[in-house]
Amino acid sequence: MPSTVVHLAVGATVAAALLGDEFDRRSVAVVLAATALPDVDTFAGLYLQGTHRALLHTLVLPGLGVVALAYDTRFRAVSRLHARWGARGIRVAWVALAALLLGGILPDLMTNGVNAFYPLYDRFLTVDGELLLSNQRGVVQTFIDLSADPERTTANTHYWTGVDPTRGKEPENVERIFPVVRSGFQLLVILLGAFTLGARSLEERQR
Secondary structure, three states, rough: OOOHHHHHHHHHHHHHOHHHHOOOOOHHHHHHHHHHHHHHHHHHHOOOOOOOOOOOOOOOHHHHHHHHHHHHHHHHOHHHHHHHHHHHHHHHHHHHHHHHHHHHHHHHHHHOOOEEOOOOOOOOOOOOOEEEEEEOEEEEOOOOOHHOOOOOOOOOOOOOOOOOOOOOOOOOOOOOOOOOOOOHHHHHHHHHHHHHHHHHHHHHHHH
8 A cells, every 4th residue: 555655755746836826835734635635644543444545545534525516716806815816826726626526536446446426325446457459359447347346334444554564453473564665666756756845845945
């Protein structure tokens, strides 16, 4: 599973790419906080069994954010967000929502899965597979194959973490593992995020 460091690396790339003139330490901090938000449900899983990768990993969360932000900025006579933080606040809010989705939720959806529409629909889904072109089989894709995915719900699914290694009460000698990097590709993502954010920060200082 991607560690929080991997998620933050993706969020850093989103921040560097999309913040534009609003790029500074505060705006980056807001974007990275939004990126890390879904992992907070790790602690919720200690009290509500099965809600890790469900409570805050649901696509309903950024969906509601988009609706609320669009309503405030497009349909209200006076935007509360603009009235308090101006155009900067609106830009940072949209980028934070993008980072929540792209950096906070999608990496887990594509690695072991998330409860994508919780609480509207209680089932863990995974987007993982391959797309290839074959001279004999034509276009082959394995991303969409619900028949291969068992009925995984909050009632029977547990994702281990260092905070909550097993479902229910753990033995006193349980090993707690906190992943940082679990593959060469994850290391590449971390290096890309660090490089992109660092390069953008250096560029801003030289202005």
